[in-house]
Amino acid sequence: MQALFQEKLQVLNVGLSSFAESVARAGGTVLQVEWAPPAQGHQTVCRELAQLVNLPAIEAANRKAFDAYLTAQPILRGIGVAGKVLPKMAERMILHGGPPIAWENMCGPMQGAIIGAILYEGWAKDIPGACALASGGEILFEPCHHHAAVGPMAGVISPSMPVWMVVDAAHGNQAFSNFNEGSGRVLRFGANSPDVIDRLKWIGQVLGPTLRAGVETLGGLDLKTLMAQALHMGDEVHNRNVAASSLFLKRLIPALLRTTTPSADIAAVVDFIAGNDHFFLNLSMTACKAMLDAAHGVPGSSMVTAMARNGVEFGIRVSGAGDQWFTTRAPVVDGLFFPGYTTADAAPDLGDSAITETAGVGGFAMAASPAIVKFVGGTPQDAIDNTTAMTHITLGRNGAFTLPSMNFAGSPAGIDVRKVVDTGIQPIINTGIAHRKAGVGQIGAGITRAPLACFTQAVSALASAMRSSQ
């Protein structure tokens, strides 16, 4: 002991950094190792976690779920009308982003978007009428996710809206999404003024049919390859879709020109897509939904198959936990705000677009997208660090989505709720930020993190299912 203190000390400090800081202040050499106890030291959760670790049944279930995700082949097959093609869509039903939520609890942008959808459908002739209808219990509100669909921000899909139809050619499951309306005053941010409704009508009457004819002529489009190519072009296919949108247009146009669509319509459609660098987002989300639904429903699997927010709650679904949602309060995103806005103006985290991170792209593939930091903040090195951090909470890497700046390593994918709870590392999400009031629109973008509470609940549920099956 005496000998120890006569030598020059080299301290390794694990966990609480204040000890290391004291050593450093006293002039000592100290290496700080970041560490926190599993499950933030919560003993019940730790015990539940322990029940789920190194269980051959769970490992096998995860391998099966992850393989289904890896082998999925999302193909854009066509464009349909929501009321006709979405499974279990009722006549007076409106779908929304995130986990289930009642009308009276919804955030401003979501209520605004639903009012817009009612006006678009012609179920009411003005905003007060639409409000009365929405609050009167005559309209069913259900999450997009309950209908094999996803929608960004408010994520509102009503029966007569056109939707992308994607099929996973490897497993046969389908996925759907609405169309991206562009920026500014748009339904997905809760706007419902006449210009917004007119645009929705144009989308239904011109954009949808024109794209349907184009995609039919194309005979299907392999979205996974297109997304992989976009990752080599600086997109992460969540908040940056400029390359993917361009590639999509490049594939589509020759087919469009072979259809009988009037050239004025083609010109308008091309103008619309060419003027919206986020156009591909809804297709990226649909492809991700298709890949993850292929992995859903494997008993015992702790792999996350959806992360989604409704502007009030953040929810996740897990492959081995069926249709259950694990929810908690949605965080407010602290990002880069457009001039004149601050965190005080922001709605809590909103939309189904975190399906991209769940599928190993978006924030998980940030290393592919150094330029994204100009939009969500940070430095290109942060982007690489974020991707690296996600390798600690995922089941593996997706060899189809390679990251040039990381020597073409695959993107980390297949979030394991056990690993999230064990390490305390929260899945990162690149996201847009909506104004809390309906219709103001996007006011910024940034990086948010999925709340740990969702994952802790999932671990408890899986452990409880494990005990009851023993």
Place this chain on the structure above:
Amino acid sequence: MQALFQEKLQVLNVGLSSFAESVARAGGTVLQVEWAPPAQGHQTVCRELAQLVNLPAIEAANRKAFDAYLTAQPILRGIGVAGKVLPKMAERMILHGGPPIAWENMCGPMQGAIIGAILYEGWAKDIPGACALASGGEILFEPCHHHAAVGPMAGVISPSMPVWMVVDAAHGNQAFSNFNEGSGRVLRFGANSPDVIDRLKWIGQVLGPTLRAGVETLGGLDLKTLMAQALHMGDEVHNRNVAASSLFLKRLIPALLRTTTPSADIAAVVDFIAGNDHFFLNLSMTACKAMLDAAHGVPGSSMVTAMARNGVEFGIRVSGAGDQWFTTRAPVVDGLFFPGYTTADAAPDLGDSAITETAGVGGFAMAASPAIVKFVGGTPQDAIDNTTAMTHITLGRNGAFTLPSMNFAGSPAGIDVRKVVDTGIQPIINTGIAHRKAGVGQIGAGITRAPLACFTQAVSALASAMRSSQ
């Protein structure tokens, strides 16, 4: 001295690494510093170099030339016919890539391309007739660079070919290039079979006029902004132009659809461009030529304004050295060969496309393009290292061309012949490799380096001019 050898030695070795290796082999600690004497130790050149260093007149001239390059605004203005719009183009004249060369000294691909151009022009009715004409002295052969033009590989431009017309809106100078024909059997690799001539005719009769109408409707296209955007999308706009080609198409198509061009022609043109990820290369080169011509002709400037190869010789031009070329034997590129080919099949370095590196993109902006290493070899770190190395031989950085992976630093640009000779660091060039025989086509791609001898000659010429003006 005795004290020295009693302590543990820490050796710093500058220059020849064999000394360091000996120390390391003997178990010593050694740090090797890469260094070579200026001008490879050539005393005459060293003296000439010394005459050019820290001269206020040269520094001022370089600042003027570099500023002209930085402030250039290359705008695509239209499409014309070479014989009508290129300055000093004669009736029976054929332009070629690289520095001047006589017919009998040209490499296989260049002779093949010239034969193709003669057939395309209808000056001869078969290959023997074209050969006789070419060797008979009736056709004038001049470098593209002598006519404000550039062309990739063989770089052949004949009077009736359509050409891109780019204007530097800041300085008024114009630049031109031919159209990219795609891959495989194409004129620029020396192919001249009937299918090649037919494609050239289609380019002249359909592609050129269609694009002319589109660009007219567009009212000009800012190429610098488009290139900057492509650098954020993984292109280096020399050997990787997939993003730039897509962005170009996205801008062009809405304009095309507003013209009266028959939709069958638009469909064919869009198919052609969408199927060729290198389509933008010739536009990138023309923009670079426009930016560098703005910097050319500043008395006393040691800034390189062109690097070009004709398949036999490598040549450079320097702002302060007028129309003079400084040439030496062109190197053979040691790159990644397509299956079945080796260095033995390769033609020496060929084409005007090194104008991109001269303008601070291409190999100089490799850090923007980690995916390029799948094409030219190496790792993404090599790409960053290559860009970093170029900062030692350039006059500054181009703030318009930022590199995301280097924290958005500008690309190194403005090669200074003095710095090249002083450091011995050769400008790197990302290039395609042509088969040495006419018409076989591209057989690989790789990184090559501009030969030092060109720069040494330029230093001698500048020093000599300096002495005679004193």
